[in-house]
Amino acid sequence: MTARAGMRVGLALLQLVAVSVGVFVLTTFLPGDTAEVVLGPLATPEQIEMLRGQLGLDRPVWAQFADWVGGLVHGDLGRSIATGRPVVDDIGSRLGLTVVLALLAVVVLVPLVVVLGLYGGRHPGSPADRLITAATTVAHAVPDFALGLLLVALFALQLGWLPATAAGSVGLSGLTAPMLVLPVAILVSNQLGRLARQVRIGVVEADAAEHVAHLRRLGLAERTVLLRHVLPAGVVPSLQQFARTVDGLLGGVLVVEALFALPGLGSGFVAAVQTRDLPVVQAYALLFAATTVVVNLVADLASARLVPQAVRL
C-alpha cells in the first residue's frame, strides 16, 4: 500500500506539471492581454504599448514562463502583472474565506447526509424515505442562483432575518456569522440530494448483504451492526462523490460568491483570467489541481481505512 501511495504522489506531481504547462499554453491563446484589459476600450494603441513595456508583456512568452517556473522552483509564485503585488498575497486574502465556507458546508453536510441516507436506506419505500428523496431531488435540481435569489428574497428582504450580501467584508475581515448562513445553506442544499441518495443506495445494499445478515443472526446489537458494518460499507461508494464536492467547494464557488459579494477563490480566479494575469492564473490553477489531487488521495485512503478489503489504492 505504501508503494502504491508513493506512486500516487509521484503521479500527482506529474499532473501538476501538466496542468501548469496546459494552463500556460491555453492562457497565451486567449485574445488580448493585461494592458488592453486594464486600460479599457478608449485606450490608444500607444498607451497600450507603453503599459505593455511597463508590465514586461513585450518580452517573449516563453521567457515569462521560464521566469515563473524559475521562481516556483524556489518556492516563489511570482508577482501579479496587474498589481505588482506577490501572488501569494492576492490568493491568500481569498483563501481563508473559501476554506471557512467549505468547512462550514462540510460540517453541516456530513451529518445531514449520514442521517438522511441511513434512515432512507433502512426504511426504503417508507413515506419518510419518499419525502426525503423528493425533497433532496428538488434541492439538487434547483440551480444555485435561483435558490440564492429565492432565499435572499425571503430571509433578507421579506423577513429581514439575515443580511442579503457580505458587502463590505474583505476576506474574513468584516465577515459576520449571519452573512454566511445563506451561502452555506445553498452550498449544502446543492450537494445534499446527490450525496444522500448515494448513501441511501449504499446502505440498502450493505443492509441486505449476507455478512450483515450473518452478524444479526449471531445476535450482535442492531446499533453495532448499523454503525460498525452497514454505515461504513454504505458510505464508501459515496466517498469519491464527496471528494468531488469538497474539491468543488475548495475551488471557489463562483455563483454563491457573486450573489453574496463574497471575495473567494472562484471570483479571484475569474478576475485573473479576465485580466490575463498569467502568474496569478498559473498559481490558481496549481492550487486547484493540488487540491483535487490531495482530496482524492484522502478519499482513497479513507475508503481503504473503512473497508480495507474492498479498496485497492
Next chain:
Amino acid sequence: MPVSRRSFLAGVAGAGALATLAACANGGAGGAPQTGGRLRAAFVAGGAQETLDPHRLPQFMDQARAKACFDTLGRWEQDMSCTPRLAESWEPDATGTRWRIRLRQASFHDGRPVRATDVLYTYRRIADPATTASAAALFTGIDFAASRAVNDRELEIVLGAPNHLFPVALGSYGSEIIPEGTTSFAAPVGSGPFRFVSFTPGGPALYRRNDAYWDGAPALDELEFLPVADESARVGALLSGQIEYAHDIRATSAQQLASDSRTQVLTAPGAAFQFLYVKHDRPPFDDPRLRQALVLGLDREALARVALLGRGQPGNDMFGKGLQYYPDAVPQRTRDVDRAKALVAESGVTTVELSTGVTDPSWPAATQLIVAQLAEIGLTAQVRNVPPETYFADVRKNATMHFSRTGTLPVQNWIATTQLSSALTNSFSKYVDPEIDRLHAQALADPDEGARAAAIGSALTRIHDNIASPIWGISDWIVGVHGDVKGLQGFRPNTFDWANFAKASLG
C-alpha cells in the same frame, strides 16, 4: 462579467432630457439636510489591480472615488458644457492659444494651499505617456515649457494650436488636481469634499468629511465605496439596508426598486448611446448601398421598446442628442423596408456577420431583433459572440459589424477620439473624412460660439449622412438609492454631479 466603466465611457440624452433630469431629483423641498452618518455606495469595481490614482480611472468606481477626494478645475454639466469649479475663472487670448486661469482659494487635506504649480504638475503628469492617463489626449496639446505659474493662484497655459474649447478638458474625469510632487497614491491627498481614511484594492474604500472644504463641508460624516460586482447582489444589498446607493441598475430591477417603499430610483434619461458600427474599409460594408440598407432596415422604435425595456429612445446615427452643439434639426431616420431591400439586392450581398456580447445587458435582445430585422430586408446575419473582457479590442480589429456603447462625453471630444483621421487606428468604423477633421479644427479655432456650434453640427451631420457611427438607441442610466437618501439626482455618468456625494445626506 459585470458592466464596467471601461466598457461604457461617454454618451447622452434626448430632447427635453434636462427637464426630465430635474423631475428625477430626490433632494427637493423639505428643509436643511440631516448631517452625519455613513453612506455606503456599491459599484462594479476593478479588483485587486485597483489604485487610487485619480488620473487612471478605468472603472466607474475609480471615477467616483476620485471625485470624493479630489477636485477638478471645471465641471461637466448635464449637457457637457464646462463651467468653473476649482478654477474661479478662465480667459483666452484672441488666438485661443494662451489661457489665463485663476484659482479659488482652497487647500489640500494636509493644509497646503492649492497653487498654480500644483495644476501645472498635474497636467504635465496626465500628458506624460508613461502615466497612461485616461484624459491624456486632452492635455497633450499643452506647451509645458511655455506655460507658467503667474503667481500662487494664477497660471497661464500655452497651447501648441488654437483651442477655444480647451476649458472643456479642465472638467474632464481623470484631470483631478494633485499636490505638486505626488508620486504615490497609497494614502491620497486631495482638495475634495472627503478625506481619505482607508482602502483595500478590490475591497472597500472609506472617506471622512473634509470640514475645511472650500464649497462647504458635506452633510455626511463618512462615505464608503463597496465593490459589488453582481447587479442582483447590489439590488439585494440596497433593499436589505446594507448599502444606500447602488450604481448601474438594470431596467428590470428598476421596476422592483420603484415599487418598493424602502428605495427610490434615480434615472438619467438618454445617458448611453447604443451603436451598431460597420467597418468602412472592408467588405461587405465598404459598399455604401449596404450601409444605407442597414440603417433603413433597423426598426429603432422596436429596439428601444424591447431591447431597452422602454427605458430609452430611438437613435438617429449621431452622437450627442441633448448635448451642447447637437444639431436638433436633422430629421430622425425612420425604417423603409422596401428601399432597404432594394439596396441589399443591388449590393448583391446576402450574408453579413454581427459581433455581439454581454457587455451591455441590452445587447442579447437587440441582437435577436436586429437579426430578424435584417432578415426582412434580405440579409442573413451570422452572430459571433465575443467575451466581455476583450470585447472592444477584438471588435476593433476583427468585426465587420458590431455593437458598442458610449456614455456621456462632450461632442467635440467624442469626434476627436473616434472620428478624426488621426484616430483611425483606434476607430471602430475605420471611417475617414478629411472634411470632419477640417470642421473640428475650425470649431476649436473659432472664437465665436455660434460658428463653433455650426461647425460641430456640420461634422455630426456628415457623420449621420455617411453612416459613420450608426446609433440604434439611447439608453437611460439608472441608480438605486435608499429611501432616506437626499441630495442626489439622476445624473449622466461622467458629468460632475454623477456619483458626487458632496451634497448628499441620509435624511
